Amino acid sequence: MKILVCISHVPDTTSKINFTDNDTKFDTNGVQFVINPYDEFSLTRAMWFKEKQGASVTVVNVGNSSTEPTLRKALAIGADDAIRVNMDAVDGLSVAKQLADVVKNGGYDLVLAGRESIDYNGGMVPGMLASLLDFNFVNGCIGMEVDGTSATLSREIDGGNETLSTSLPLVVAGQKGIVEEKDLRIPNMRGIMMARKKPLNVVEPIAVENATSIQSFEKPAPKGAVKLVDADNVDELISLLHNEAKVI
Numbered sequence: 001m002k003i004l005v006c007i008s009h010v011p012d013t014t015s016k017i018n019f020t021d022n023d024t025k026f027d028t029n030g031v032q033f034v035i036n037p038y039d040e041f042s043l044t045r046a047m048w049f050k051e052k053q054g055a056s057v058t059v060v061n062v063g064n065s066s067t068e069p070t071l072r073k074a075l076a077i078g079a080d081d082a083i084r085v086n087m088d089a090v091d092g093l094s095v096a097k098q099l100a101d102v103v104k105n106g107g108y109d110l111v112l113a114g115r116e117s118i119d120y121n122g123g124m125v126p127g128m129l130a131s132l133l134d135f136n137f138v139n140g141c142i143g144m145e146v147d148g149t150s151a152t153l154s155r156e157i158d159g160g161n162e163t164l165s166t167s168l169p170l171v172v173a174g175q176k177g178i179v180e181e182k183d184l185r186i187p188n189m190r191g192i193m194m195a196r197k198k199p200l201n202v203v204e205p206i207a208v209e210n211a212t213s214i215q216s217f218e219k220p221a222p223k224g225a226v227k228l229v230d231a232d233n234v235d236e237l238i239s240l241l242h243n244e245a246k247v248i
Contacts (some may be wrong), residue, residue, distance in 0.1 A: 001054075001055040001056075001108060001109050001146065001168075001189045002052060002055070002058070002106065002108045002109050002110070002242070003046045003049060003057045003109070003110045003111075003112060004056050004057050004058050004059075004060055004102065004103060004106060004108040004111045004112070005039065005043045005046050005057060005058070005060070005074070005079065005107065005111075005112045005113070006038055006040055006042075006059075006060055006099060006109070006113035006114075006125070006126075006129075007033075007039050007043070007059045007060065007061045007123075007223075008036035008061070008114065008117040008119075009033050009035075009036075009037065009061060009063055009066070009067035009070040009090075010033065010034060010035075010117055010119045011031045011032070011033055011034075011119060011233075012031070012033065012034050012120050012210075013031040013118065013193070014032075015030070015031045015032055016030070016031075017219070019217045021217075022216070023069075023216045023217050024214065024215070024216050025217075025220065026217065027047065027068075027173075028141065031149045033066075033067075033069070033070060034070065035073060035074060036114050036117045036119075037114070037116055037118060038113075038115050038116060038117070038174065038176075039113060039114040039115020039117075039173060039176050040179060040184060041114065041176055041177075041178050041184070041238070042112035042114055042172070042174035042177045043057075043059065043074060043077060043079070043112070043115060044077075044080075044183055044184055044185060045112065045174060045178045045179050046112050046159070047077065047078045047079075047185065048179070049110075049146065050080075055110075055121060056080050056083050057079045057080050057081045057126060057183060058079065058080060058083060058106065058108070059071060059075070059081075059083070059246060060072040060082070060083040060084070060085070060099065060102055060223075061080045061082075061083075061084050061085070062083065062084075062085040062087055062089045062095045062099065062205075063087070063088065064086065064087075064088055064126070065084075065086075067084060068142060068200060070086060071084060071200055071237065072195050072200070073187060073195075075194075075195035075198045075200070076187030076195035077185050077187055077191065078185070078191065079198075079222075080198065081198055081200070081201070081237050082198070082199070082200040082201070083102055083106075083199065083200075083201050083203060084201070084203070084206075085098045085102065085203055085205050086203065086205060087205035088201050088202055090210060090212075091210035091211055091212050091213075092122050092125050092211070092212075093124070093128055093208075093210075093212075094126040094208045094209070094211070094212045095130045095131055095208050096124070096125045096128035097110050097132060097206065097208045098122050098205050098208070099111075099125070099129050100104055100132040100133050100207065101206050102106050102203070102228070103129075103133055103170070104133070104186055104211070105130050107172075108166055108169070109168045109169050109172045109186055110128065110146070110151075110170055110172070111126075111130075111133075111135070111169075111170070111171045111172070112168070112172050112174060113125065113126045113171070113173050113174070113176065114126075114127070114173065114174060115139060115140050115141075115173040115175045115222045116173075118132045120175075123148070123173075126139065126171055126172075126173035127139065127171075127173070128202060129171055131136070132169035132173065133163065133169070135169045135170055135171045136166045136167065136168075136170045136171070137170070137171045137172075137173075138153045138155055138164060138166065138170070138171075138172050138173070139155065139173045140156050140173065140175055140180055141153050141154065141172045141173060141174045141175065141177075141178050142154050142155060142156055142157045142161065142174075142176070143161075143177060143178060144172060144174070144178055146168070148169055149167050149168045150165065150168075151165070151166050151167065151168060151170055151179050152164070152165050153165075153166070154175075154177075155171065156175075162185070164187025166234075175184065175223060178219065179240050189214065192231065233248040
């Protein structure tokens with residue numbers, strides 16, 4: 001089984017975010033980048049298939065050269081090789097088209113991704129990728145087993161979980177539950193040293209047009225001052241909730 005894991009290069013959630021050029025560009029100075037957490041859950045599941053079923057695991061990212069340390073970390077975790085599509089990722093559909101080309105050229109049976117990236121939270125790419133490839137697709141996956149060309153998966157739905165049966169080729173958008181946080185792997189020294197020798201192939205993008213463009217960024221409004229209301233003054237509390245907070 002050939003597995004392709006899609007890796008997003010995202011800011012660590014503890015990083016302080018700023019914008020430049022009149023709020024039209026994201027300022028990367030001083031920002032620590034990591035593997036998108038949802039993608040890391042899927043990568044860890046792929047490693048299970050590699051160790052238990054002898055699958056090969058390739059990781060792929062659409063991005064410029066600054067994303068290569070993130071791909072090297074994925075290699076240190078245990079992926080066999082990596083592909084970087086040499087294009088800035090600014091539009092979900094164009095990213096999906098680049099990934100679809102990689103899948104077609106590589107003949108992958110199973111494509112794993114996170115349900116969304118934690119920077120833009122679009123949640124679009126896995127579904128669009130499956131549509132472009134005409135592959136089966138399961139979103140929000142929290143459990144997965146593969147036997148030959150058959151797959152059994154679980155996903156979260158309103159009020160519970162749903163169990164599905166399908167077949168390869170397949171695109172899966174995973175989240176916490178496909179593995180648990182305690183199962184995530186920290187690269188050890190041996191893995192880091194081996195990652196330096198593993199192939200990281202840079203491919204040029206196919207010709208696509210971006211369907212969207214960024215006009216500007218805006219930070220959330222700062223939180224207002226806290227108003228304290230005496231516990232006995234219920235009328236004032238109701239008035240504030242109705243007239244100012246407008247929640248009742």
